[in-house]
Amino acid sequence: MSSSSSSSRHQTNRPDYDEKECLYENVLHIKFLLPGTTTGSVIGKGGERIASLQKETNTKMKMSKAGDYFPGTQERVCLVIGTISNVLSVYEFLSEKIKETFPGDVIRSRQIKLLIPNATAGVIIGKGGTTIENIKHDTTASLTITPKSDISERVMTITG
Known part of the structure; x- marks a missing residue:
């Protein structure tokens, strides 16, 4: 009896999509970079805050281990895994936590850093940098992507 109630309890905490749906376009996998000093307030004591955030936003979240930068x-x-609107809700929360961590740092408090695959970076940059320049012009945001290295992902920093 207790195993079935335990099973139902686990199901209510899961996002309302299953792993197979992650292959469809409506579910995103986004990797944010968070300052080490911010992650404690995101995770919370004993993981309570991140568990609550996942439930509130109907997302799945995984954080790299402490010191694993x-x-x-x-x-x-x-x-963060979820629909566009749910991932945006998590982004808003993370953005607020970064602002709280860096109250005097105007630039870092207005930045979001994402990890993107090398192939995606090429698409965002575009031939001769035209796509990234158009994005900057149309949004008035500053957008930078780290140079390609032996790592399969690059850091994309959006400020603004």
Whole structure:
């Protein structure tokens, strides 16, 4: 009896899509980079805050381990899986936590850092940099992508 109630409890905490749906366009996998100093307030004591956030936003989230920073940074990887609107809700929360962590740092408090595959970076940059320049012009945001290296992903920083 207790195993069946445990099973139902687990199901209510899961996002309302299954793993197979992740192959469809309506479910995104987005990797945010978060400053090591911000992650504690995102995770919360005993993981309570991140569990609550997943439930509130109907997303799945995974954070890299403490001290396990993305190469060349002091930032941890936060994978968020969900629909566009749900991932945007998580983004708003993460953005607020970054602002709280860096109240005097106008630039970092207005930045979001994402990990993107090398192939995606090429599409965003475009031939001769035209696509990235158009994005910058149309949005008035600053957008930078780290140079290609031996790592399969690059950091895309959006400020604005």
